[in-house]
Amino acid sequence: MRHANPVGGAHSDSPATALRAYAGVQIALHWVNALLLFALFPLGYYMTSLARGTPGKAEWVNLHKSLGLTAALVIAWRITERIRRPVPPPMPGLRRWEAEVARITHCVLYMCMVVMPLSGYLGSSFNQYGTRFWGLPLPRWGWVDMTLQHLFYTVHATTSYLLLGLVVLHVAGVIKHERLDALACTQRMLPGRRDSSR
Numbered sequence: 001m002r003h004a005n006p007v008g009g010a011h012s013d014s015p016a017t018a019l020r021a022y023a024g025v026q027i028a029l030h031w032v033n034a035l036l037l038f039a040l041f042p043l044g045y046y047m048t049s050l051a052r053g054t055p056g057k058a059e060w061v062n063l064h065k066s067l068g069l070t071a072a073l074v075i076a077w078r079i080t081e082r083i084r085r086p087v088p089p090p091m092p093g094l095r096r097w098e099a100e101v102a103r104i105t106h107c108v109l110y111m112c113m114v115v116m117p118l119s120g121y122l123g124s125s126f127n128q129y130g131t132r133f134w135g136l137p138l139p140r141w142g143w144v145d146m147t148l149q150h151l152f153y154t155v156h157a158t159t160s161y162l163l164l165g166l167v168v169l170h171v172a173g174v175i176k177h178e179r180l181d182a183l184a185c186t187q188r189m190l191p192g193r194r195d196s197s198r
């Protein structure tokens with residue numbers, strides 16, 4: 001039987017067809033995506049803590065934008081792979097509510113990961129600086145509008161707190177399953193795994 005999943009793909013859970021592991025590309029994208037986010041968060045909070053005109057601030061902001069757009073490409077690829085490939089069914093041994101919390105958390109994580117680069121890019125399109133992608137100026141289609149800029153940056157900052165909170169919840173869930181429930185959770189997101197239960 002096939003079930004809808006958070007981003008519109010499917011997983012297969014009949015004993016005969018149950019998929020046992022995430023595809024290698026899904027695993028690789030998960031970790032590259034996580035690394036990029038772990039760099040973008042401190043960078044974002046650090047650069048916004050610097051006063052306007054602080055030497056070096058512009059370089060930090062440009063680095064953040066380039067890294068953020070790189071993350072956007074990785075996230076787009078990740079979501080595409082999530083839709084076109086099946087994923088393993090929920091981890092055996094989870095209580096019904098735990099599987100539901102995990103499903104909702106994953107779903108909102110994906111949503112936040114779409115909103116973050118989009119709102120950052122939109123905010124940057126309505127200021128006088130524009131956006132460079134690793135030095136390459138991207139076409140300017142916005143105009144200088146402080147209200148729109150403020151709106152998109154507010155969405156960007158607010159979503160960053162939600163995303164950060166969900167990442168903490170996500171990692172706490174993994175640690176709980178590993179330590180308290182004795183389930184091989186991390187293994188599911190590591191290469192070379194052929195079975196999803198311990």
Ligand code: HEM
Nearest residue numbers: 040041044045048065068069071116117120121153157160
């Ligand atoms: C997944 C990707 C991204 C993450 C996780 C991220 C994260 C963050 C964080 C945590 C902040 C600090 C928020 C605050 O407290 O005000 C921030 C600020 C900012 N981000 Fe991003 N960002 C991402 C993508 C982007 C992109 C693609 C751009 C532009 C092309 C961008 C442009 C900015 C700018 C200009 C600020 C400063 C906003 C302000 O001055 O209020 N970000 N980002």
Ligand code: HEM
Nearest residue numbers: 034037038082087091106109110167171174185186188189
């Ligand atoms: C920015 C950081 C992270 C983000 C945004 C993130 C996001 C996600 C998402 C959306 C999924 C669902 C995959 C799917 O079925 O489509 C997932 C699965 C998973 N993540 Fe993360 N993750 C992050 C960091 C971590 C870390 C640090 C760990 C290790 C402690 C981890 C371990 C796992 C595991 C084991 C799964 C598979 C869960 C399962 O299928 O039951 N993640 N992650």
